[in-house]
Amino acid sequence: MQKWKRGDITLFQSELYETNSLVVESAGHVLVVDPCWLPSEVEEIRQYVSGILGGRQLLLLFTHSDFDHIIGYGAFQEAEVIASKAFADKTLEEREAILEEIRTFDDRYYLKRPYEITYPDVDYIMELDGQTMVFGELQLTGYAASGHTNDGLFTVVDSPRLFIAGDYLSDVEFPYIYDSSAAYEATLGKVEQVIAQQPVPLLVPGHGAAAESLPDIGRRREAGLNYIRSLRTAVAAGDQDAVDKLIAGCAYPRNMRQFHRSNQELIERELGGTGG
Numbered sequence: 249m250q251k252w253k254r255g256d257i258t259l260f261q262s263e264l265y266e267t268n269s270l271v272v273e274s275a276g277h278v279l280v281v282d283p284c285w286l287p288s289e290v291e292e293i294r295q296y297v298s299g300i301l302g303g304r305q306l307l308l309l310f311t312h313s314d315f316d317h318i319i320g321y322g323a324f325q326e327a328e329v330i331a332s333k334a335f336a337d338k339t340l341e342e343r344e345a346i347l348e349e350i351r352t353f354d355d356r357y358y359l360k361r362p363y364e365i366t367y368p369d370v371d372y373i374m375e376l377d378g379q380t381m382v383f384g385e386l387q388l389t390g391y392a393a394s395g396h397t398n399d400g401l402f403t404v405v406d407s408p409r410l411f412i413a414g415d416y417l418s419d420v421e422f423p424y425i426y427d428s429s430a431a432y433e434a435t436l437g438k439v440e441q442v443i444a445q446q447p448v449p450l451l452v453p454g455h456g457a458a459a460e461s462l463p464d465i466g467r468r469r470e471a472g473l474n475y476i477r478s479l480r481t482a483v484a485a486g487d488q489d490a491v492d493k494l495i496a497g498c499a500y501p502r503n504m505r506q507f508h509r510s511n512q513e514l515i516e517r518e519l520g521g522t523g524g
C-alpha cells in the first residue's frame with residue numbers, strides 16, 4: 249500500500265476509500281498519522297515503522313476521531329499521541345460509539361485484529377490556533393478544523409514541509425459535512441491564513457491524492473466553498489435538480505450520493521426546513 253516516499257515523508261494509501269496514512273521522519277522522532285484501515289495494511293505500516301525507528305521516539309497524530317482514522321491506534325500503543333482538544337474531550341459515550349463503528353466494520357468483513365480496539369489517549373493536546381509543538385527538529389503547528397467533524401485538526405509540519413489536512417481539501421470527495429456547514433466554510437477560510445503563515449506547497453488530505461502546489465490547494469478550497477454555497481442556495485430554493493447536479497460526474501456516485509443526501513438534510517435542518 250506504500251504509495252510514495254519523498255525524503256522524510258512516506259505516504260501509505262489504503263485500498264479503502266483512498267484513505268491516507270503518513271510516516272514523517274526527523275532526527276529524533278518518527279511521526280505516524282492516521283494508520284489505517286485493514287489489518288494487513290495497519291501491519292504493513294507498523295512493520296515499516298519498526299524497521300526505520302531505530303532509537304527515535306514514536307509519535308502518533310490523529311486528524312480527527314472518525315472511526316476509519318483511529319482504527320489502527322491499538323497497533324501503536326507505545327506511541328505518544330497528538331490530537332485536538334475536541335478529540336481529547338470526547339465523552340465516554342462518544343468514544344464508545346466510535347469504537348462500536350470499528351467493531352461493526354470488522355464484523356461485517358470478518359476481520360480480526362491482533363491488537364485491542366481502544367480510543368486513543370491523547371498525550372499532547374493542540375488547543376489553540378497557531379499553537380506550536382516542538383519535538384526535537386520536528387515542529388508542528390496546529391489549527392482547529394471543524395465542520396466535517398467537530399474535532400478536526402490541521403497540522404503544518406515545518407520540516408519536512410507538509411500540510412496534513414484530515415478530511416478536508418480532498419480531490420476525490422466533495423465536503424462531507426457531519427458537524428456544521430458554517431464551521432466547514434470557516435475551516436476552508438482558515439486555509440488561507442495557514443498558508444499565509446507557512447506557504448507549504450504539499451498538502452495531504454484524508455482521502456485521495458496529495459495537492460502538490462499552492463494553486464492546487466487554492467482550487468480545492470474554492471471547489472469546497474462553491475459546493476457548500478451552491479448546495480445551501482439550491483436547498484433554500486427547494487431546487488432538487490440543482491442539488492442533484494452538484495455532484496454530477498463524482499468519482500463513486502453510488503456511494504457518494506448518500507453523503508450528498510446527508511449534506512442536503514443537514515443544510516435543511518440548519519435552514520430550519522423540513523429535513524428532519
Ligand SMILES: [Zn+2]
Binds near residue numbers: 316317
Ligand atoms: Zn475519513
